[in-house]
Amino acid sequence: MASSTHPNAPCAACKFLRRKCIQGCVFSPYFPPEDPTKFANVHKIFGASNVSKLLNEIAPHQREDAVNSLAYEAEARLKDPVYGCVGAISVLQRQVLRLQKELDATNADLIRFSSDQNTLMMPQSSGNSLQNPHMLPPNYGAYSWNYNP
Amino acid sequence: MHHFFPSFLTQIILHLLTQIMTLKGGTSQACAACKYQRKRCTPECALAPHFRPEQTEIFKNAHKLFGVRNILRILEQVDPAMKNEAMRSIIYQANMRDRSPVHGCLGVIYQLQYQIRQAEKELYTVFSQLELYKQNQRRQQEITLSPMDSPESQQLQLGMGVEQSGNPGLTLFQNEVNDHTPQQPFVPVAAFQISYSGNENGSDVINVDSKDSMNMNNVMWGQQICYNENNDKSQMVNTQPLTIQDEVTHDYDEIYPFFDTIDDTQSYIDSKEANESSSDSSQLKEATQSIQHVAGNTLKNAQLQVNKCLEIYGLVGGLGFGYVILGVLMEDIAQITVACTGSELMQALTFF
Numbered sequence: 001m002a003s004s005t006h007p008n009a010p011c012a013a014c015k016f017l018r019r020k021c022i023q024g025c026v027f028s029p030y031f032p033p034e035d036p037t038k039f040a041n042v043h044k045i046f047g048a049s050n051v052s053k054l055l056n057e058i059a060p061h062q063r064e065d066a067v068n069s070l071a072y073e074a075e076a077r078l079k080d081p082v083y084g085c086v087g088a089i090s091v092l093q094r095q096v097l098r099l100q101k102e103l104d105a106t107n108a109d110l111i112r113f114s115s116d117q118n119t120l121m122m123p124q125s126s127g128n129s130l131q132n133p134h135m136l137p138p139n140y141g142a143y144s145w146n147y148n149p
Numbered sequence: 150m151h152h153f154f155p156s157f158l159t160q161i162i163l164h165l166l167t168q169i170m171t172l173k174g175g176t177s178q179a180c181a182a183c184k185y186q187r188k189r190c191t192p193e194c195a196l197a198p199h200f201r202p203e204q205t206e207i208f209k210n211a212h213k214l215f216g217v218r219n220i221l222r223i224l225e226q227v228d229p230a231m232k233n234e235a236m237r238s239i240i241y242q243a244n245m246r247d248r249s250p251v252h253g254c255l256g257v258i259y260q261l262q263y264q265i266r267q268a269e270k271e272l273y274t275v276f277s278q279l280e281l282y283k284q285n286q287r288r289q290q291e292i293t294l295s296p297m298d299s300p301e302s303q304q305l306q307l308g309m310g311v312e313q314s315g316n317p318g319l320t321l322f323q324n325e326v327n328d329h330t331p332q333q334p335f336v337p338v339a340a341f342q343i344s345y346s347g348n349e350n351g352s353d354v355i356n357v358d359s360k361d362s363m364n365m366n367n368v369m370w371g372q373q374i375c376y377n378e379n380n381d382k383s384q385m386v387n388t389q390p391l392t393i394q395d396e397v398t399h400d401y402d403e404i405y406p407f408f409d410t411i412d413d414t415q416s417y418i419d420s421k422e423a424n425e426s427s428s429d430s431s432q433l434k435e436a437t438q439s440i441q442h443v444a445g446n447t448l449k450n451a452q453l454q455v456n457k458c459l460e461i462y463g464l465v466g467g468l469g470f471g472y473v474i475l476g477v478l479m480e481d482i483a484q485i486t487v488a489c490t491g492s493e494l495m496q497a498l499t500f501f
Contacts, residue, residue, distance in 0.1 A: 045223075047216050054214075054250065062251045069255035073242065081226045085254045086238040092261035099268035106275045113282035 012039040017048060026055050030067040041074040042067075181208040182217065195221055199236040210243040 013027035014020065016039050021028060027048075031039040042051055051070060058066050077084035179190035180197035181204045190197055196217070200208045211220060220239060227235045246253040 045219060046214060047219055050214060050216055058250055066251045066253075069251070069253050072255055073253060077223070081223055082231045082235045083238045084242060085258070086241050089254060089257055089261065092258060092265065096261055096264050096268065099265060099272060103268055103272050103275065106272060106279060110275055110279050110282070113279060113286070117282060117285065 009033055012036045013043075013048065016040060016043060026052055030055075030064055038071050041078055042070050045074040045077050046070060178202050181205045182212075185209065185212065186217070195224060199233070199240075207240055207244070210247040211240055214243045214246050215239060 008021075010021035010033065011025055011028035012031040012033050012035060014025060015033055016036065027039065042048075051067075054070070055063050055066065073085045076088065080087055083090070179188075179202065180194055181200035181202055182196035183190035183194060184202060185205060185208055196208075200211075215223075220236075223235060223239065224232055242254055245257055249256045252259070
């Protein structure tokens, strides 16, 4: 996460902001100097101070995820100033609805087919009536070990 | 009357009334943005149309994530017609970040992608089950329409349900139909049970696989089902690889293309050296007995064995054995069961 080339090399944030990158810089673990675009995007959309406040409110082990999500949202907003990442969400939500409808329709078909199959099987299983005691008339119950009167 | 009510007093009263109305939430009340910033909300306030005075929490979230300056910058970049939409997305994004400070909107995206994967998985399973039902229905209709052809086609369908995995030695179709009861002709129920149990096995295979490989399996599964639909003497549902199944012949008499795909020559070569000293008649007898119990790929096995006999014993031995096989098969073809395990067949094969 930290810069691997030089221990005192400023992080991308401090480089961008043209300030000294101190030892406990909140940005340095997540904005390596090798990727200046990441911080540039985040700063352009959200602002460095907002990001810094956000990161300070989050536990250290979750900060990397938070930075990555902010970087994604910033990039999405730059590509689409109107909708940003919300455009992707709306596409996915429509897809979920479509799949759900398709699933409901297919499940209905399956139920219909399985009930048709059961209907077809019922007259053919009369030859094996011992296996289905409910098909037997009561006076033959004694001859079926499955039948419990 | 109005002489006792000077006009200047009227104006004062009207002005006071206007002030009271403004204080009590009239049309010129400060928007949530200006309220938050504790400044006067002018008619030209760009955020006033998007943040009603009571939406203080919503503005607070937006301000926390973006800041006023950044929001205004975004609004300036978009077309005036799209400003409302842009503001809605900004508010949504900020609310999601408030709900989930670590992941924000990305968390929503992950959740939706997961839901889509689950729905697709379920849809594939349901589709495959539906195809099986349709296939069974078609088969039952064919059986009721053409009863004379059904015994052989039934038996051959049962016999052809072989899993060709390309491993040395054949492994037969040994799915859940392991009841060793002899198959009766004209038994659509049995056929249905076999295919249904095969379906269960197939669906179990689908469910236990990983997500990505499951999708591939489901695609293959669907392709297998489509292939089976087009084949009148198609195989029962099984877990064969698609490439092998493509090479399965439609007519059981044309067995050469299918045999070319079987890769069990090594087992024959290995067992050949061990059994060269055995007598021909005892081997033939043993082979005959074992073949009577071989289900599934009986005809193909016979062809294989004839071929190997030709290699081992020459033309005379091969032809003689082939004649024996044909005789056995013609007598016993109606009583061949499906339930023969691969180990039994291997045992039979190792006699050569």
